[in-house]
Amino acid sequence: MFKCYCLKIVLNVIWINLPFLKGIIIMQLNEKRQSIITWILPLIVYLLFSIVIFWQLAFLDGFTINADYSFPQTPSGFIKLVFPFWNDILGNSTIERLPQLPLILLAFSIGTLLNLTSQQILGWLSVIFSTSAGIGIYSLIHFCRKGNPSYQLSNENMWGAFFAGFVYMWSPFIVGQAIHPFIRFSHGILPFMALSFFKYYETQQKRFIVLSAILWALITCSVHWIIYGPMLFVAFTIHWLFYEIKNSERQWKLIVENIIFSLRSLFLLVIFYLGYSAFWFLPGLFMGGVSLYGDRPIIEVYDLLYRNATPSRITRFMGNWTIDGKYITRNPIFNLNIVFLIFLWSSILAFLLAMMALYFNPKDRYASFFSLFSIIIFFLLVCAYISSDLFAIFLTDLPFHDYYAWAFRSPKFQVLLLLAVAVLDGYSVPVIIVKITHLIDKLLIRFKKQKWPNLFRSSFFVLLIVLQLFAAWPLTTGDFNGSLTPVTIPEEFQILQEWLEQQDDYFYVLWIPTYFDGTVDWNLNRSIKDFIFDNSLTPVISNNKPRLNLVDFIWDTSFTSEALLLNKSRNIGKYLAFLGIKYVILHDDISNKKKQISNIREVLLAQDDLQLVDNDFDILSVFENENFRDIFGASTSALWAVNNFPILEALVTVDSYHPFNYPLIFAKQNDLIPTDFNGINLRLLADNSITYEDLAFCNLTKKEIISLGNYVDDSSWQSYDLMDPFFRNYILQQAVSVWDIPFGSSGAVSLRKNGDIHPTISLPFKCQESNQWEFFLRKLDSTAGGILNLSIKDVLDHTIVSFEVNTTNSDKNSFNWVHKSVYLSEGSYSLEVVNEFGLNVLDCFLLFTNDQYNDLLTKADNFLTDYPVIINFPITDSIINQSFPLELNLEGIYRFTHKKEVDYQIFINEDELELVNESKTSWKSSKSLQLNGTAVNLTITTNHTMNETIGSNIWLYQLVNESETLTSVFNNSDNIDIRYTLKEAEINMYTTELAPFLLWVTKNYNEFWKLELQGTYSDPFIVNGAILGYIIDSSLENDFKILFLPTFFFEIGFLISLTFGIVSILGFVILYHNLFSRRLMEFLVKRTK
Amino acid sequence: MSALSLFIFSVGAFWFIVFWFFRLNPKWALLAACIFLIFDPIFLFLRIPVLNNEINMLGVLFFTAGCILILLNRNVPTNSSQG
Structure with a gap:
């Protein structure tokens, strides 16, 4: 019904305007009789070539799935990927896709009307944008060269422009971006964006700056254009200013006017851009700005993604890191050496021709701009190849690198070089055609063959096209040489x-x-x-x-x-x-x-x-x-896990433990301390490697922790994020798996083999007073570990204290603290960590005065008295059949327990404990045991072999009442009655429970899911390592709400963007309607005369 | 920065100065650039990958030199073609 209505309106509008449109077409045809040949013909040819590239996507049934090219099968599913704003699986990264919303909404609504599948819609969009890439360059060249009075729409010039458009649309760059349709779309919009921006400077009419902003907002469907766009705009503006200053012959007033004009233009451009982009910009800003767009990967990742960004490949636009896979063929003709050689030459042709443009047009401002621009972009692209140090400085040291570095993760900005080269080809190819014709003319005039030059001219042009076809031959296959073949999903x-x-x-x-x-x-x-x-x-x-x-x-x-x-x-x-x-x-x-x-x-x-x-x-x-x-639950009890993340594995073996009754909170994941859980029954849970430091540092907030990743300035130590999959893969390659939670925000990693230089990291710190200082460094002990050399130096580089730390551990991979106590007088110092050998991973650094540290220890002691303790002893080689001290001095009544499957004897200070079978459970436990806060030695022995004991655990737990067993501790179950209504980004809840309780919702943890209780918003914390948790004090109010706050900003932004969009479109329609009406009137008057 | 890259850059800089002082026509710089770029595929073909990149780089450096010379209106013959 709605569809019919919309269609009716559109048809009506067209019908009413039909005489007007007809008039314009007649006028255009009369005014420019050539326009069919000059514009329509190239358009059709480009369209045909685009259909050749994408015909399998546009016409065939079935779906293409290849790595990043993976999209929902239905149009509605496609829109769902971007909107609603919250997406349970994508979490934060929805915001990266959000800029695609206008394009997706427009294209997919039309596609739905036409009953197309999402695959076909993407295919047709690809065809449209590929055509627009060609015709865009064609018109850009026409515009750029028009300034030259000697320029005509001669055959050579048209052919040159056509070839340039072809170079741009039929490029190895497109082969490299086969699986990234949105990067291809932005490639198609780019020439028009440049055209509109240049036109603004030429005509100084404001509508072109508005148009540039609209196109910039559209091109941001590939988010990199938030950064690449300004690269083009600023570069052109600077170049324009230089030209104006040069031409103004030191008329200072004019120069100042020009500077003000260009600044105002850029300002206007940004304002309009932000207006159109408010729907992603506002929530993005609220959620943390550019920090959302991915972390900077470690240098190894840059090495991988830039592995093809060598000068030779960049000049061929083959810098993409996976492009070689798309050129693989079994066709024997391609394996001939001569064919390979021709391919190598054909692919460098575009760049070679572009180099001559400035020589042939030394006075042309666009030729000079694109020549300089191409050189700058070229050197930026090959920077990683020339000098990785220089590239690292560009990415990590220059001002504002936090804002732009993410866009340079891979050499995708080749497209800017491609733009420049294509336009320059439009300058040089006509001249070369003319010169060759003249040459042949001269030669042939002796033989009196009049028609031959024409023949040669056309065949030279055809040769150029064929060579370019050859350079990006996978495009001829219709599915990028097998990359995008549609398949049938079962x-x-x-x-x-x-x-x-x-x-x-x-x-x-x-x-x-x-x-x-x-x-x-x-x-x-x-x-x-x-x-x-x-x-x-x-x-x-x-x-x-x-x-x-x-x-x-x-x-x-x-x-x-x-x-x-x-x-x-x-x-x-x-x-x-x-x-x-x-x-x-x-x-x-x-x-x-x-x-x-x-x-x-x-x-x-x-x-x-x-x-x-x-x-x-x-x-x-x-x-x-x-x-x-259900997708949420509530409990009045919780486990507070202090040290290792793998404690979850031990809990799996306890049958009565149900995470619904006893949610698990990892201390290091949250910026909370146990006293924040007032009213909740907390039990401390740890394994036997727990130390007082681990307990003490639970009291720290993230601000007090100095992350070592922030101090990496030498490429031999690299910063990492423990949650970063790239980092995880990297250390897995060294046969080290560590699944611990990071204490700081980012750490430092280095691998030194024999003969390498010693990687050094230097961390400056200040001591405010002369005192005994305690410092702690968290490092990874692993099988691939080695030796670290630590030293504290004063400002004069005198070593105050220096010592070695061993980081090898054959048993397991885990983070541990290095503790050193040093007397330091007031002043500045630096901690230097040198990797002597092996793989070393550092997490964070902590510094306290002796008193502060003692305070923390006292608080840690209080934990032990305030909360019941459960300690897990995973059975390993290092604790079985030998005496070892209990790390904590526990106080209170405790009991040992383990599963019946394996028999253990437990000795406490060499007295054997009697272990008896529990009734109705599969557990054995000791009698209750009074510990009085002194050091205790434990010995665990067994007659079983190591293979039989693998994966088993012994537990030591504190008794709150005499009859408790571990099974009954975990058998806790609360029945908290909660009713709720669920919306996309909002859950309204109601409860009759009065006591404070812990509520969790199975959604990926995200700090912007806020709890609204009594009109105030509070932050969530992470429960069970992954999901959202809140403390609800329902004695205050029974109604509460959990909502994803950025949705609000999205809605406001969406309204702003919509207003901007509608006003601009109306403005353009009225403007052009008036413009054409006037011209039409003049034309009609002229005709009647 | 590798020694080879530094060498290549100094070669580029040297020739730029030579062109500047002896008022050589920038077209020779561009011609040199073209020759280097045309030779790049041959080195690539002969499986000498490192050298092929350096040859290519030299080509782009000569292109850069040519552009700068033209833009500074240095040594450009007055009768150059306007396309």
């Missing part, structure tokens, strides 16, 4: 999705295993990253995509590798339930993971709380989680 996926959508609850679905690194049967030769997520109708959790996502963090570590595969638990469902997972779907379509998949299937079948849902699928198996309750 029907099961669609049927299952629909079945899942029919279920009533709000729940998550877990897909395993990951498609990453897999050879997928129905999509051979292409990789799959986000397919499940993109096409799901229900929220999914799948670890296919490396994201900074804590749910992934858990899935990468404990469950998939340990709990799931080592078969530790029979009730894995309760952990899944805590993450809101109701269905687990195992897909058996990865041929190189068959064994892993069958292992996982066995483990899943063995779970008591997972039931295989009966259906007729071949590839998919669906397991329903019987422990699933």
Whole structure:
């Protein structure tokens, strides 16, 4: 109904304006009879070439899935990817896709009207933007060269401009960006943006600056253009100013006017741009600005992404790091040496021709601008190749690097070089054609063959086109040489999705295993990253995509590798339930993971709380989680985990532990201390490596922690983020896996082999008073570790104290503290850490006076008395059959307990404890034991072999009342009644419970999900390593609300952008209507005469 | 910065100065640039990858020198073609 209505309005508007449009067309045809040949013909040819590039996407059925090229199958799914603003799986990164909203809304609404699939819509968009790339350059060259009085629309000039447009649209750059449609779209908009901006400076009419801003806002569908756009604008403005100053012959008034004019233009441009972009700019600003756009990766990643950015490849526009894969062919003709050589020459042709443009047009301002611009961009692109130090300075040391560095993660800004080269080709090719014709003319005049020069001229032009065709030959295949071939997705996926959508609850679905690194049967030769997520109708959790996502963090570590595969638990469902997972779907379509998949299937079948849902699928198996309750829960008790993250693995072995009853809070993840949980029954949970330092530093806020990553200025130490998947892969390559939580915001890592220089990191600090100072450094002990040399130096570089630290640990990989106590007088010092050998990872640095440190220790002691303690002893080589001290001096009544499967003898200060079977449980425990705060020595012995004890645990827990067993401690269950209504970015809740309780919601933790209680907003904290948690004091009010606050800013921004958009469009329509009416009148008057 | 890159840059700078002082026509700089770029594929073809990049770089440096000379209106013959 609505569609019909819209169509009717559009048709009416067209109908009313038909005589007017007809008049304009007649006028245009009369005024410029050539326009068919000069404009329509190239347009059609470009369109045909674009269809050649994308015909498989635009016409064929089926869907393309290849790495980043992975999109929802339906248009509505596509819009959902961007809007609503909050997305459970994407989390923060929705904001990176948000700038695509105008383009997606426009294209996909039209596509829906025409009943196209999202694949076809993308295909047709690609065709349109590819055509616009060609015709854009064509008109840009026409505009640039028009300034020269001798310029005519001669055949040579047209051919030159056509060739330039072809160079731009049919470029190896496009081959490299096969899987990034939005980068290709921005490539198509760029020439028009440049044209409009240049036109503004030429005509000084404000409508062109508005048009530039609109095009800039559109081109931002590839977010890099937030940075690349200003590169072009500022460069051109500076160049324009130089030219004006040169031409004004020292008339200072004119010079000042010009400077003011250009500043005002840039200001206007930015204001309009922000107006059109308010819908992503406002929430983005609120959520932390540029820090959202990804962390700076470590240098290794730059090395990888810039590996093809060598001078030779950049001049061929083949700088993309995966481009070689798209040029692979089995066709024997391409393997001939001579063909390869021709390819090498053909690909450098565009750059070669462009170099001559300025020589042929030395006075032309655009030729000079694009020549200089291409040189600057070229050197920026190859900077990483010439000198990685220089490049590191550009990315990490120059002012404002925080704002721009993210856009230079990979050499995508080649497109600016391509623009410059294409325009310059439009200058030089006509001259070369003319010169060659003259040359041949001279030669042939002797033979009196009049028609030959023409023939030569045309064949030279055809040769140029053919060579360029050859340079980017994968574009001729219609699917980028196999990269974008549409495939048929098995029907099961669609049927299952629909079945899942029919279920009533709000729940998550877990897909395993990951498609990453897999050879997928129905999509051979292409990789799959986000397919499940993109096409799901229900929220999914799948670890296919490396994201900074804590749910992934858990899935990468404990469950998939340990709990799931080592078969530790029979009730894995309760952990899944805590993450809101109701269905687990195992897909058996990865041929190189068959064994892993069958292992996982066995483990899943063995779970008591997972039931295989009966259906007729071949590839998919669906397991329903019987422990699933709801997407949120509430409890009056919680576990406060002090040291290691893998404590979760130990908890899996305790059958009575249910994370719904006892949510787990990791101390290091949150900026909170236990006293912030007033009214909640907290128990401290730790493993036996816990020290007083670990307890003491729970009291620190993130501001008091000095992250070592901020002090990396030498490329031999690099900064990292422990949550960064690139970093995780990097240290996994060194055979080190560490899944601990970072204490600071970013750390430093270095790997030194024999013979390398010694990597040094220097950290300046100040001592405010002369005192005994305690300093702490958190470092990773690992199997690949080595030796660190630490020294404290004063301002005169005198070493005050120096010592070595060993960071090898054959047993396990974990972060530990280095503690040193030094007397330092007031003044400035520096801590120097030298990597002597091996892989060393540093996290943070802490500095206290002796008194401050003692204060912290006292607080730590108070923890021990205020909260009941549970300590876990994972059985390893280093503690079995030998005496070891208990790190903490515990006080109170305790009990040891372990599972019956393995027999242990426990000696406390050499007295054996009697262990008896508990009734009705599978546990053995000791009698209650009075500890009185003094040092205790423990010995654990067993007759079993190490293989039998692997994965088992002994627990020491404090008794709150005499009859408690570990099972009954965890058997706590609260029935807190909460009613709720769920919207996309808002949950309204109501409870009758009066006591304060801990509420968690299974959504990825994000600090902007705020709790609104009594009109005030409070921040969430992280529960169970991944999800949102809040403390609710419902005695204050029974109604409360959890909402994603940036949505509000998005709505305001959207209104602003909409207003700007509508006003501008109306303005343009009225302006051009008047303009054409006037011209039409003049034309008609002239004609009647 | 590698020694080879430094060498290449100094060669570029040297020739720029030579062109400047002896008032050589920038077209020779551009011609040199073209020759270097045309030779790049041959080195690439002969599987001498490092050298091919340096040759290419030399080409771009000569292109840069040529552009600067033209823009500073240095040594440009008055009868140069306007396209």
